[in-house]
Amino acid sequence: MGNQKYVVNHYSVDNILNWAKSGDIAIPEIQRPFVWKASKVRDLIDSLYNGYPVGYIIVWSNHSVKLKDGRKSDGKKILIDGQQRITALMTSLLGNEVVTNEYKKIPIKIAFNPKEKKFEVRNAAIEKDAAWIDDISKIISNDVNLLKITKDYCKNNQNVDEDQIFESINTLKSILNNPIGVIELNANIDIETVTEIFIRINSQGVALSQADFAMSKIASNETYEGNLIRKCIDYFCHLSREQDIFNFIKANDNDFTKTEYFNKIKWIKDYNDILYKPTYTDVLRVAFTSEFKRGRLQDLVALLSGRNFETKTYEETVVEESFGKLKSGILKFVNENNFKKFIMIILSAGFIDLSMITSKNALDFAYILYLHLINQGMKQGEISKYIKKWYVMSVLTGRYSSSPETQFDIDIRRINEIGINQYLSEIESAYLSDAFWNIALPRSMDKVVDSSPYFKVYLAAQVKNNDKGFLAKDILIRDLITNKGDVHHIFPKEYLNKNGLNKSKYNQIANYVLMQSEINIAIGAKAPNEYLKYVIEQCNGGKLTYGSIDNIKELKKNFRMNCIPEKIIDYTVKDYENFLEERRFLMSMKIKDYYYNL
Incomplete structure (x- = not known):
């Protein structure tokens, strides 16, 4: 041609x-x-x-x-x-x-x-x-x-x-x-x-992903069970979201129900504690990178086509070997024991709700790392430590926010060459220095969205530490998250708005706190020095007005776990900018302590 x-x-x-x-x-x-x-x-x-x-x-x-x-x-x-x-x-x-x-x-x-x-x-x-x-x-x-x-x-x-x-x-x-x-x-x-x-x-200009090509390539080869591998991936992803399709599979795909693939994935229909809802792109990335030690899905398409990268020819033996490795990787991904243990590790790091997962790419590579370390025979306790630290590091640094496949390729090759311990140490030295914790991370929290990855990691740190909600005596941050509690403002937005501050100012991450709604409603539009005056009074024997904390020691402890500077009891709108800077630094220090204790 x-x-x-x-x-x-x-x-x-x-x-x-x-x-x-x-x-x-x-x-x-x-x-x-x-x-x-x-x-x-x-x-x-x-x-x-x-x-x-x-x-x-x-x-x-x-x-x-x-x-x-x-x-x-x-x-x-x-x-x-x-x-x-x-x-x-x-x-x-x-x-x-x-x-x-x-x-x-x-x-x-x-x-x-x-x-x-x-x-x-x-x-x-x-x-x-x-x-x-x-x-x-x-x-x-x-x-x-x-x-x-x-x-x-x-x-x-x-x-x-x-x-x-x-x-x-x-x-x-x-x-x-x-x-x-x-x-x-x-x-x-x-x-x-x-x-x-x-x-x-295409008149709509809709771009196809590398995963789309890979899935098409897989499905086109029935000789090496490509059609079954494709169904395994599709059905697993859909079952993780729509459990009712289990009955559809049984009624309409009798041939598939007789395969090993069906037996490997059917457990997911009864698994409700799902933090990780993979797409076919996620499954392919994890299976391919963990099994082939490569990160670019275009390489998978080439290998499934029979590409011999050394001789630059196309050979049936390469097709057969590649489909065999891909099958192995897919079955490890959907394995009930692997999947559940991986989710438990992420949960144990404090990420207890799907809303806290801000980077699917970071989650994908964490699972890649898990499967890689399992293959190496590492003990579960060591694996847990590395997975938690790698995931949190990836989220904090935005490691996979751009060109994820290129970064996957670099990371898996280096981990395979020098081991996870040495590679993670090198990354920590390069990206998590004192300058990161003291300057870069606090600056990164100068944001106005509560979906920020830094805020989600901060909440995970609070969950991990069993912290309580702001001004709460018994209610844990964990409870507020799992019960879909609201994010509230320490300096009430109505108060700040009346004093001339706009949305970009009052909706700062450092002004966010998880708090019981009834306490927030009672506070209304009062300045911190005003509503905290009543909290001080109730700690000195006065009636309970805001929450149920009734002693100063407990109040100061609550301030510390929520990264609230104690001087807030005197703060008004003129102190707001200073408060934001103080709290960003305290939040950063909390995340740092959390990370190094994972």
């Missing part, structure tokens, strides 16, 4: 449907929910009927690989774009069922009015209306007598032109002969070029 990156051909709708039915094109998403609305299926049929363009289907040829006997083998074409359109055609024209978001199998029936030459999604009214042919698949998918259908229609509809009706129905039948453009991408082009071509051709 030379430098030609793709060729454009036109094939009939009938050809494309036959490819899909015979498996000549691998459609990896066939078991996943159909996301188009029924009205969009109707519009597609209407466009075909009227001869309008319906976009291109994009396929990427699999590499020819060298077999063990020296021959070359051509694999299936991988469908890169057009799955929804092909599925829409199969359900509307052939009567096939699609999988809904509720994991129910239903057909989408499109009705046709030959007099008006209009299409609609079939409904109860249309079924009773003789002017409509209620299901076009009865005409399209069967060898039917169009003249008889025409005469039957005219018998039931007075004052219609029989020739016109026949022409309309015949045009509908001929949809199967309509051409659809197919862009066939050269097997030798790289993923980046495929992505660029896709973006330029």
Whole structure:
């Protein structure tokens, strides 16, 4: 093909449907929910009927690989774009069922009015209306007598032109002969070029991820159980969110339920304490990086294609070995013991709620590290220490916030070369110096969102230390988080607003605290020096006004665990900026102490 990156051909709708039915094109998403609305299926049929363009289907040829006997083998074409359109055609024209978001199998029936030459999604009214042919698949998918259908229609509809009706129905039948453009991408082009071509051709400009290509590549190879691996990944991810699909799998995918993969993932349907809800990208990244010691998913696509990085050739032995390693990595990811123990480690670090997880990439690499250390035979206690510190370090430093796959690649290679202990020490020396704790981290907390990763780590430190809510005698931070308690303002926002401070000022992280709502409501818009005056009084024998702390020692302890400077009892709006600086530093010191005691 030379430098030609793709060729454009036109094939009939009938050809494309036959490819899909015979498996000549691998459609990896066939078991996943159909996301188009029924009205969009109707519009597609209407466009075909009227001869309008319906976009291109994009396929990427699999590499020819060298077999063990020296021959070359051509694999299936991988469908890169057009799955929804092909599925829409199969359900509307052939009567096939699609999988809904509720994991129910239903057909989408499109009705046709030959007099008006209009299409609609079939409904109860249309079924009773003789002017409509209620299901076009009865005409399209069967060898039917169009003249008889025409005469039957005219018998039931007075004052219609029989020739016109026949022409309309015949045009509908001929949809199967309509051409659809197919862009066939050269097997030798790289993923980046495929992505660029896709973006330029796709009118919506929706970029495909490396994981999308990997999943398509996996699904296209049934020789080494790629189709089962793909289902294992998909079903595990969906079961972690929608437990009801377990019944769908049992009812609709009997072959899969007989495999080892099903037995390895079915436990997740009963697991409610889920802090980590992986997507297929997460599963692929973790399985690939932990097993192959590489971080870039484009390398996985190359390996699954048979790429020998040393000889720069494509070999069947590489395909076989790569699928074997990938299967091993996937099964380790979904292993009940591995998954639950990893989650317990993250929970034990104080991250007790999904809302506290601000970096899925950091969580992914923490699981990669866990599986790597398990493979090395490290004791569970040591593993726990390294996982907690690595995860917190990653979140605090934003380690995987940009180019995560590149950083994954660097980190796993270094850990594999020099070991986790030495590598983590090097990172701590480089990124967690005194300057980080004393200057960089406090400055980083000059933020206005309570979803900040620094605030979430601070809350995790409070959970780990069994700290109590602000001005609370018995209620723990843990309780306030798990019961979805509110984040409140130490300097009430109404008070600050009345004194001329805007949202960017009063919604500072350093002004946030977890507090019982009833205490916050009672405080209202009072300045700290005003409401804390009553707290001091109740600590000296006065009536309980704000919370139930009734002695000074307990109050000072509560201030310390919530990083509140004791001088706050005299603070008004003029002290607010100084208060923020003081509290940011105290919060940073708390996080530092927490980190080094993990």
